[in-house]
Amino acid sequence: xxxxxxxxxxxxxxxxxxxxYGAQTQRAVNNFPISGKTMPEPFIRALLLAKSAAAQAxxxxxxxxxxxxxGISGAVNQLLNEQNMMQHFPVDVFQTGSGTxxxxxxxxxxxxxxxxxxxxxxxxxxxxxFGQSSNDIIPSCIHISAAIELDKQLLPGLRHLLQVIKSKAxxxxxxxKTGRTHLMDAMPVRMSQSLLSWASQIEQNxxxxxxxxxxxxxxxxxxxxxxxGINAHKEFAAEFSRQLSNVTGLAFTPADNFFSxxxxxxxxxxxxxxxxxxxxxxxxxxxxxxxxxxxxxAGLGEIELEALQxxxxxxxxxxxxxxxxxAAMVAAQVIGNDSAITVGGQAGNFELNVMLPMIADNLLSxxxxxxxxxxxxxxxxxxxxxxxxxQLQKALARNPILVTAxxxxxxxxxxxxxxxxxxxxxxxxxDVAEEETNISRDELERLLDPAKLTLGGV
Numbered sequence: 197x198x199x200x201x202x203x204x205x206x207x208x209x210x211x212x213x214x215x216x217y218g219a220q221t222q223r224a225v226n227n228f229p230i231s232g233k234t235m236p237e238p239f240i241r242a243l244l245l246a247k248s249a250a251a252q253a254x255x256x257x258x259x260x261x262x263x264x265x266x267g268i269s270g271a272v273n274q275l276l277n278e279q280n281m282m283q284h285f286p287v288d289v290f291q292t293g294s295g296t297x298x299x300x301x302x303x304x305x306x307x308x309x310x311x312x313x314x315x316x317x318x319x320x321x322x323x324x325x326f327g328q329s330s331n332d333i334i335p336s337c338i339h340i341s342a343a344i345e346l347d348k349q350l351l352p353g354l355r356h357l358l359q360v361i362k363s364k365a366x367x368x369x370x371x372x373k374t375g376r377t378h379l380m381d382a383m384p385v386r387m388s389q390s391l392l393s394w395a396s397q398i399e400q401n402x403x404x405x406x407x408x409x410x411x412x413x414x415x416x417x418x419x420x421x422x423x424x425g426i427n428a429h430k431e432f433a434a435e436f437s438r439q440l441s442n443v444t445g446l447a448f449t450p451a452d453n454f455f456s457x458x459x460x461x462x463x464x465x466x467x468x469x470x471x472x473x474x475x476x477x478x479x480x481x482x483x484x485x486x487x488x489x490x491x492x493x494a495g496l497g498e499i500e501l502e503a504l505q506x507x508x509x510x511x512x513x514x515x516x517x518x519x520x521x522x523a524a525m526v527a528a529q530v531i532g533n534d535s536a537i538t539v540g541g542q543a544g545n546f547e548l549n550v551m552l553p554m555i556a557d558n559l560l561s562x563x564x565x566x567x568x569x570x571x572x573x574x575x576x577x578x579x580x581x582x583x584x585x586x587q588l589q590k591a592l593a594r595n596p597i598l599v600t601a602x603x604x605x606x607x608x609x610x611x612x613x614x615x616x617x618x619x620x621x622x623x624x625x626x627d628v629a630e631e632e633t634n635i636s637r638d639e640l641e642r643l644l645d646p647a648k649l650t651l652g653g654v
Contacts (some may be wrong), residue, residue: 293550353570419454
């Protein structure tokens with residue numbers, strides 16, 4: 197590999213000859229050969245958008261020549277439209293806790309490209325990074341990237357999942373199944389009632405995520421090194437947010453308090469907690485699907501999930517619930533990501549949180565995973581499953597818990613006696629109740645009709 201010599205405040209070192217970045221990026225590459233995983237692409241895109249917004253704000257405020265500001269923005273656009281953009285951003289996630297290495301990586305790449313575009317010397321620190329610090333731009337980009345991904349990926353995915361669940365609930369409303377509590381037989385429910393419970397979970401998660409968006413879209417930008425705004429124009433924060441809002445279509449605002457946005461990651465921790473709650477909802481839905489699909493002979497066999505692939509390398513004909521399993525693994529990963537983010541959130545010692553890259557990586561990972569699996573769970577599990585009505589009816593006919601409906605007439609003790617006898621003898625509760633009470637069979641059929649029992653009341 198051919199190299200060139202670059203230098204920074206610490207001296208000279210070799211950099212790949214074709215690299216757009218400079219010495220500070222190369223030092224980070226040398227210093228952090230840890231995971232081999234670079235910062236997520238949505239974060240880098242947000243960082244580039246922030247650099248463009250900062251350049252335009254500084255140009256409008258008379259702090260950068262307009263030609264230079266436009267050159268920096270032009271370099272950003274060039275990168276955002278480049279198919280292999282990420283090759284220019286090789287810094288590992290596990291780097292300096294402020295994310296300074298990633299900030300300087302962007303500054304150096306943009307300085308190189310902007311210098312070519314404007315045919316003048318554009319400096320990484322003095323121009324691209326003007327009025328900024330890693331300490332405010334990296335926290336800002338955590339918020340910016342998460343806000344964009346919520347808007348473009350997760351919320352549309354959850355809304356699609358919600359719509360599919362509601363549509364399927366309407367489709368299966370006529371089916372009545374044995375309810376279960378403690379995994380044991382309970383009173384009957386309509387299949388639609390089970391699905392609408394899922395819909396309520398997803399709807400609640402959407403509402404809670406929507407509720408955090410205004411806070412997420414408040415930014416540390418303008419606080420610079422410690423929150424005081426040193427070296428930034430007093431109008432920079434507001435103009436930066438205006439520029440960024442125009443580009444993204446989202447309403448970004450300066451933070452009410454720069455110190456809290458730089459020294460803490462409470463908003464990211466809060467969002468992660470809501471993503472964890474969404475993951476828990478996904479796990480519940482996935483497990484219900486797996487249980488209902490179990491069998492088909494030795495399990496519940498209430499539904500048949502779409503067959504997507506062979507289920508075993510040794511057992512011919514076996515088909516497994518692969519989409520719910522994948523959803524359950526996504527949920528487990530998001531819960532794990534939240535634990536890491538929680539630990540990262542408490543690392544705000546005095547004026548700066550120092551686990552920012554890890555928080556960004558895990559937060560964006562959770563958003564991406566949940567968004568992608570929402571579509572799969574909706575389209576390849578819920579929309580396409582078939583109901584095994586014969587199996588539902590078979591279980592309902594033998595469910596002694598139906599006797600609960602007779603409690604107001606014969607009392608709990610007598611009803612329990614009938615249920616136990618029906619269990620013991622393996623008989624339908626209707627037949628046992630006819631023997632053990634003075635209620636006519638016609639009346640018992642009316643009282644113990646599973647479909648009517650799903651309507652509640654006495």
